[in-house]
Amino acid sequence: MKTRDKIIQASIALFNEQGERNVTTNHIAAHLGISPGNLYYHFRNKEDIILSIYEEYARNLVLETFPQVSPDVKPLDAIILYMDAVFQAMMKFRFFYSNLPVLLAKNPSLRDKYVSVQQSIAERVSQLLVSLRDADMMDFDVEELPDIVSILRLVNTFWISFYQTQNIDVEINDAVFYQGVLKILVIIRPYITESAMPEFLKAREMYQQRYMNALHAA
DSSP: OOOHHHHHHHHHHHHHHHHHGGGHHHHHHHHOOOOHHHHHHOOOHHHHHHHHHHHHHHHHIIIIIIIBBBBTBBBHHHHHOOOOHHHHHHHHTTTHHHHHHHHHHHHHHHHHHHHHHHHHHHHHHHHHHHHHHHSSSBOOOGGGGGHHHHHHHHHHHHHHHHHHHHOOOOOOOOOHHHHHHHHHHHGGGGGGGGGTTTHHHHHHHHHHHHHHHHHHHH
């Protein structure tokens, strides 16, 4: 692995373990056993590292793992695949979700990138929901679609921050993320059609079991 990639991966791990605010470029360099000068050869500052991390996140979620509805992928399966992709991204980049407003305020380049990526995600989530409606698995008015998408993305984006403010024990583990997925399922359940409800309930049961397993493993 190239030094630049090692810096990115080490930064993700340290930010997740210790919190981004508590980690400096010197900490990252010491963790890797390299000089600060070597780190600065690849990145100008910590904000530059975080921007590169977010670019990896965007590739991970939008370009590589975002599900595409096709004749081989049922719309509801695509939604489940999407939630799995979001779950995995949140787990890998959880520091980012924990301190999002501050990170964006400190880094205008990151804010611009974030807004662009989020617009792309909103468009794709809209397409997934429309595909569910076209398959007679969801029922909603067209004018409701932007609000439904916004609410789903709101839960995705700020679930960790909300959890941290509501609990004394703020350890972020798999159980926390599955709780977030279950909240999303609560949001979309009123829109699920009668014919699609058995399949939906089966998916919900799967996530409830995953949550219980993660809770017992914590």
